[in-house]
Amino acid sequence: xxxxxxxxxxxxxxxxxxxxxxxxxxxxxxxxxxxxxxxxxxxxxxxxxxxxxxxxxxxxxxxxxxxxxxxxxxxxxxxxxxxxxxxxxxxxxxxxxxxxxxxxxxxxxxxxxxxxxxxxxxxxxxxxxxxxxxxxxxxxxxxxxxxxxxxxxxxxxxxxxxxxxxxxxxxxxxxxxxxxxxxxxxxxxxxxxxxxxxxxxxxxxxxxxxxxxxxxxxxxxxxxxxxxxxxxxxxxxxxxxxxxxxxxxxxxxxxxxxxxxxxxxxxxxxxxxxxxxxxxxxxxxxxxxxxxxxxxxxxxxxxxxxxxxxxxxxxxxxxxxxxxxxxxxxxxxxxxxxxxxxxxxxxxxxxxxxxxxxxxxxxxxxxxxxxxxxxxxxxxxxxxxxxxxxxxxxxxxxx
Amino acid sequence: xxxxxxxxxxxxxxxxxxxxxxxxxxxxxxxxxxxxxxxxxxxxxxxxxxxxxxxxxxxxxxxxxxxxxxxxxxxxxxxxxxxxxxxxxxxxxxxxxxxxxxxxxxxxxxxxxxxxxxxxxxxxxxxxxxxxxxxxxxxxxxxxxxxxxxxxxxxxxxxxxxxxxxxxxxxxxxxxxxxxxxxxxxxxxxxxxxxxxxxxxxxxxxxxxxxxxxxxxxxxxxxxxxxxxxxxxxxxxxxxxxxxxxxxxxxxxxxxxxxxxxxxxxxxxxxxxxxxxxxxxxxxxxxxxxxxxxxxxxxxxxxxxxxxxxxxxxxxxxxxxxxxxxxxxxxxxxxxxxxxxxxxxxxxxxxxxxxxxxxxxxxxxxxxxxx
Ligand SMILES: Cc1cc2nc3c(=O)[nH]c(=O)nc-3n(C[C@H](O)[C@H](O)[C@H](O)COP(=O)(O)OP(=O)(O)OC[C@H]3O[C@@H](n4cnc5c(N)ncnc54)[C@H](O)[C@@H]3O)c2cc1C
Numbered sequence: 001x002x003x004x005x006x007x008x009x010x011x012x013x014x015x016x017x018x019x020x021x022x023x024x025x026x027x028x029x030x031x032x033x034x035x036x037x038x039x040x041x042x043x044x045x046x047x048x049x050x051x052x053x054x055x056x057x058x059x060x061x062x063x064x065x066x067x068x069x070x071x072x073x074x075x076x077x078x079x080x081x082x083x084x085x086x087x088x089x090x091x092x093x094x095x096x097x098x099x100x101x102x103x104x105x106x107x108x109x110x111x112x113x114x115x116x117x118x119x120x121x122x123x124x125x126x127x128x129x130x131x132x133x134x135x136x137x138x139x140x141x142x143x144x145x146x147x148x149x150x151x152x153x154x155x156x157x158x159x160x161x162x163x164x165x166x167x168x169x170x171x172x173x174x175x176x177x178x179x180x181x182x183x184x185x186x187x188x189x190x191x192x193x194x195x196x197x198x199x200x201x202x203x204x205x206x207x208x209x210x211x212x213x214x215x216x217x218x219x220x221x222x223x224x225x226x227x228x229x230x231x232x233x234x235x236x237x238x239x240x241x242x243x244x245x246x247x248x249x250x251x252x253x254x255x256x257x258x259x260x261x262x263x264x265x266x267x268x269x270x271x272x273x274x275x276x277x278x279x280x281x282x283x284x285x286x287x288x289x290x291x292x293x294x295x296x297x298x299x300x301x302x303x304x305x306x307x308x309x310x311x312x313x314x315x316x317x318x319x320x321x322x323x324x325x326x327x328x329x330x331x332x333x334x335x336x337x338x339x340x341x342x343x344x345x346x347x348x349x350x351x352x353x354x355x356x357x358x359x360x361x362x363x364x365x366x367x368x369x370x371x372x373x374x375x376x377x378x379x380x381x382x383x384x385x386x387x388x389x390x391x392x393x394x395x396x397x398x399x
Numbered sequence: 400x401x402x403x404x405x406x407x408x409x410x411x412x413x414x415x416x417x418x419x420x421x422x423x424x425x426x427x428x429x430x431x432x433x434x435x436x437x438x439x440x441x442x443x444x445x446x447x448x449x450x451x452x453x454x455x456x457x458x459x460x461x462x463x464x465x466x467x468x469x470x471x472x473x474x475x476x477x478x479x480x481x482x483x484x485x486x487x488x489x490x491x492x493x494x495x496x497x498x499x500x501x502x503x504x505x506x507x508x509x510x511x512x513x514x515x516x517x518x519x520x521x522x523x524x525x526x527x528x529x530x531x532x533x534x535x536x537x538x539x540x541x542x543x544x545x546x547x548x549x550x551x552x553x554x555x556x557x558x559x560x561x562x563x564x565x566x567x568x569x570x571x572x573x574x575x576x577x578x579x580x581x582x583x584x585x586x587x588x589x590x591x592x593x594x595x596x597x598x599x600x601x602x603x604x605x606x607x608x609x610x611x612x613x614x615x616x617x618x619x620x621x622x623x624x625x626x627x628x629x630x631x632x633x634x635x636x637x638x639x640x641x642x643x644x645x646x647x648x649x650x651x652x653x654x655x656x657x658x659x660x661x662x663x664x665x666x667x668x669x670x671x672x673x674x675x676x677x678x679x680x681x682x683x684x685x686x687x688x689x690x691x692x693x694x695x696x697x698x699x700x701x702x703x704x705x706x707x708x709x710x711x712x713x714x715x716x717x718x719x720x721x722x723x724x725x726x727x728x729x730x731x732x733x734x735x736x737x738x739x740x741x742x743x744x745x746x747x748x749x750x751x752x753x754x755x756x757x758x759x760x761x762x763x764x765x766x767x768x769x770x
Contacts, residue, residue, distance in 0.1 A: 341550070344591040344593060
């Protein structure tokens, strides 16, 4: 056992740090630090900065223009990027669709779509969930019927993250109603400009427009946009989910969040002294930090196993649970630290709130982030679903 | 011992619940939340007509209630419906201080408060005070106020604001704090909507002139009165959170019965059913905490404040559990602004940031319990 990085890994870490110090625009990291919303242009700019360095497609094979980083390198980058307050990389095209195309797509599809992901020509969104199909994704009903060279798509997707920015959506659709749920699903690429598609905003409880409903009425999709084989989409969807779960622990984001809480606690006063010296608050912070330190090691253990080719199965579910619980605990600490300055609410949805908020800058996003991050234990396979996976597997082994 | 409500309070509860069910439905409330003033004058007037504001004052102050259990009954219903109008600010904080300290002219305001014509707010909190009541840096010298009052709840919709200022002593002395009743037209406010609904404002005081007529109560001895209205405010806040938790639990129960995944209602998954059961267990604890704080509100300050801290700490902890669990067990739908639970959950959680949070009241409880 050796808990330190190798010389190459340390050199890589230094390289990442230098890059972030030089290339991450200050205005952008300021926005991330203050939790103010990033625009589409911000996210696109960050993608293009990374792409120019060859670091955008971190997990792609080099034949497609990827960096081909191993799991440890990706971990190092994500840790450094979080601490530097870099924007996140929008995962839909890069981390979700691309691996599916690379594994199951045709050469034509790879040649056509992958370069457009890299250079930012396309913004993809994920059309999986439906009003009736959440945890039970396989019960999805959006229908695609083949007519000549096209599929005709009817139905509704929901919770589509950043669908308002997207020009492309990858969808799970039902192509066969005669078979078991999982066996009648296909994976379709759909141009959002096609007639018959309507995107309706959903405002979340923190006032943000982050997700959407996407409605399909007689939408014509060329058959060449089918990925892999008809009715085999569930296999591809599951493959995609394993990629969605990479970096699921969110160690970088939790580290950055905890640092922010500590800074706040030094600045906030309680009983005439800094809040950081209040024994109750200090104990709360220490407890989360202890959990986070252990979780970082679990994460590294699993990552280094993955780097050697082991596939994370159950461990991904475990990291999803501890990672989200810890992240949410940090959000809770931040709102506590803010005291009554957690109360103000700056929402685009509330009239007359475009004036500057009250209280210190560090308090502004905390309540919004606390509520917004309730989502992380709901999406990507809810924590209950992860527990089901762990319990079924472990109890199954006992029998 | 008797845990039944009196007949009058039972009637008040029934009529208020019915009124809010009919007139304060989710679309109405969402429209109020998105409006510039963050409240409805229409609803305000109707609540006054219904006697809801009068129920928060004693007979000698022109009302017909004013005891801990009157406050608890009214605010539990307001909380159940997620009402955001500044009733606590006007009647409990502002009205409570006037009733306790007002001279004859100032007492004249009580009638117009109860009638719905006047609204009040208290500007006591300060940026470095956190939840401490004795920590007042704002000064009153030579008839002029200087300082920074922060997060004055309900101030943007108030006609008069009660401002606390120090006339003597160090920033954290118990003695030396005075109150002034100032017309809002004398002040410059910077307003903000709040996460759980309603409005608050910061007030920067720069040589704001106060006359002797504006003085509320004796010189330099306001702290015990502030502590008394805060105990009442904690009662109201806890009762309101209890009402909101009842709604959250009801909505979650209904959702678990009706939402189907994997071909069956999700409430049939034991992983969820047991957690709903825990919510009900905690809800009973919360109900007792509210009865405790309401029942001891008229007791001597030590006993009163011990129960206030007990209740506020407990409601903060249970509130977090019920707020978070009800969102989690709903899944994505609870994350949307439009769905009823979103506002209710926000009110439950944000209630912890008013009048001292879980940690503040734990510390105060330790101090009182050890003494
Ligand atoms: C902010 C946000 C962004 C999202 N972005 C996207 C996106 O871009 N694309 C996309 O396709 N989807 C997206 N989703 C959808 C997300 O994947 C779903 O919300 C998730 O799958 C849960 O489904 P649901 O919300 O319908 O809840 P439900 O499945 O109805 O679950 C309700 C509750 O029941 C529990 N439950 C369900 N089944 C079981 C069981 N068998 N045992 C025990 N408990 C169970 C759940 O854990 C949850 O607590 C997003 C969701 C959110 C909130």
